[in-house]
Amino acid sequence: MDALILQILNGLDKGSAYALIALGLTLIFGTLGVVNFAHGALFMIGAFCAVTLNKILTLSHTVVDETRKNFLGQPMELQVPYVYDLFGEDMGNTIIDWSVPMAILFAIPVMVLVGVVMERGLIKYFYKRPHADQILVTFGLAIVLQEVIKYFYGANPIPTPAPSAFTGSFDFGALIGFDANTIIYPYWRLVYFAFAAMIIGAVFAFLQFTTFGMVVRAGMADRETVGLLGINIDKRFTIMFGLAAAVAGLAGVMYVPINPPNYHMGMDFLVLSFVVVVVGGMGSLPGAVLAGFLLGILESFASMKEVIDIIPGINQIIIYLVAIIILLTRPRGLMGRKGVMES
């Protein structure tokens, strides 16, 4: 039982990342009708916003310590962050320690800007082109973006830890009446799940309870009629692209303490996120979120040794297997609408 609860927690956590990325993908597809293969790259850029802020906060000047030697036997050069000079060592360390949560504030404007520039500068020219063209151009863009990141940050993962208050794990089992040390779960992963739930809730609330959201939903349902009413729906959809980029970026920012980010992390998530969107139903926001969590949980269960022992290799194919079954039984996905991507 404890193993099952652990895997449900893991699944919810994995599903959080899938759901956030798939939510953004669906927002873009639902509003602009664009299949955006650069969406994984937006997740990656978000993660590197956290790395960048950490690097800014640890910008240092060199102090030579004559009493210590470096590997060549020369006096040791020590790097002292400027924040130490500005705020003292203790406060400076605290600021650096909290660089990942602070990066949320840094990432929002950066990601909105990246999203708007991406949409206005490139993607808008492909609205009327076939989906295959959109896929090619956005996939190419994703490769360019990841190579740019690799040029500046290298190919190696860059450790960017969570604040020390959230490192380590706690006894989740003891909270729910299990024996001590049976369900140990990392703090940050719970933070990530809560954060994802909050962002998803905020996006749905924005679309559901604001006038802007109402217009966007109307535009998603019938773009032409909304346009005929004199509403500049294109402008709103551009903003929605920026919003979707920000959602993916925030998912990336908060993900860096879970796994050290590298330039390739967007591609790692991209294919799975597309499967999530297709399983959830193209253009369906609740479907994307539901499928994200569902596939995350199934992937976790399929990784259990007991399951692999019965069906070897199931851990590698479970998501695609489930996708096939769902698409065979419900061709429009779990919550897909009639007419979306159907000629």
Next chain:
Amino acid sequence: MSKTNVTRRGVLKSGAVAGAGVALPTIFTASSASAYTNEPTGDTVTLGFNVPQTGPYADEGADELRAFELAVEHLNGTGADNGMLETFKYADGSGTVLKGNGILGKKVQFVSGDTQTKSDAARASAKSMIEKDGAIMITGGSSSGVAVAVQALCQEAGVIFMAGLTHANDTTGKDKRANGFRHFFNSYMSGAALAPVLAKAYGGDRKAYHLTADYNWGYTTEEAIRASTEAMGWETVAAVKTPLTQTDFSSYIAPVLNSGADVLVLNHYGGNMVNSLTNAVQFGLRAAEANGKKFEIVVPLYSELMARGAGSNIAGILGSQNWDWKLENILGSRYSGTNAFVQSFGTKYGFPPSQAAHTCYVQTLLYADAVERAGSFEPCAVVAALEGFEFDGLGNGPTLYRADDHQCFKDVVVVRGKENPENEFDLVEIVEVTPVEQVTYAPDHPQFAGGALGSCNNGA
């Protein structure tokens, strides 16, 4: 309206020119004009450095390329110093015949290719360097899959392959080739070197849980570590294969603590290792207790670059390395050559070399020295010069290039992640060096079964 004149003579002329163009790459190969593939006829000789310049191991590849460039400078006598040429010596104590005037008087030049850490791309770039650039030797790489693929290509093409970073047993086991040589250590050696240290550090009564990358290197490493640890009394409670493309290992890590195991062995490398170790530490395994003992994590193959990726999570974790830049400072003159190389590399690039850089630098020098001793670039003469060759002063202590399988036998370094590193290049501390006798195995050892060297091919 345009008019096209097609004549019989014109078609024949065009056909002849096109035929010559298509045949051009093979006109100059050994079979038609030389005694062996890419026999150097001018005053230069070309080496091919095949390293990952893109993809996840690009940083490791960049370090290999730095080392190769340094080796070329030293071979040509154009560097700020002579590096390991000053310390490289033979079993009889005499110094290398390399004098810093190229190889057999020919100036060394090089071309580089990008393996992308993909077997097909690595073969394509090696093929291009051999056929178009005239490379007489191919070296480098950061993956066993790539090493095995390129080694087979070099065998077919009739050039020497001096492997870079490749740790799977198969490279000098079932996939060994007469034209291929490996200086880097292997999975068996990691197991043999680590087991006594693990027994001493964690005791002989332990239960291990293996997470293994689902590809060739993972299998041989798991097999080697299991064999060595079970021989000293450890029990393996589970071994789970993880997909090579896995990024989040939480669902594999989470059940470990309740499995009855008290040691987790991560048979992972590269990004897999960084992520699985990070996840294991997040799930509290470093701080946990099981079976009344402190829970431990072991990473059989260490890499400085990956340690950097894992950050503070690497602290206290035991593993093995082929070489470490601190060896000579800590363990003395047995590992001579280390400081000479670190000095050269550090002065040129500003930071200490990785073990990948070291093995690539050494391989280049070993090849050049073998050519000089053989008095010829002819691959079979070079193979004969390297087989059974005993040398010292290249940073690993006395070393043998065994004739039976073309594997180098030397001491293995057991390391542990440092608790309080002073900088990003000081992430590991040397725990022990396992003497070569303890890591030597018979050529027909079961972990290396199958395959045969065959005979060398010079492409003629």
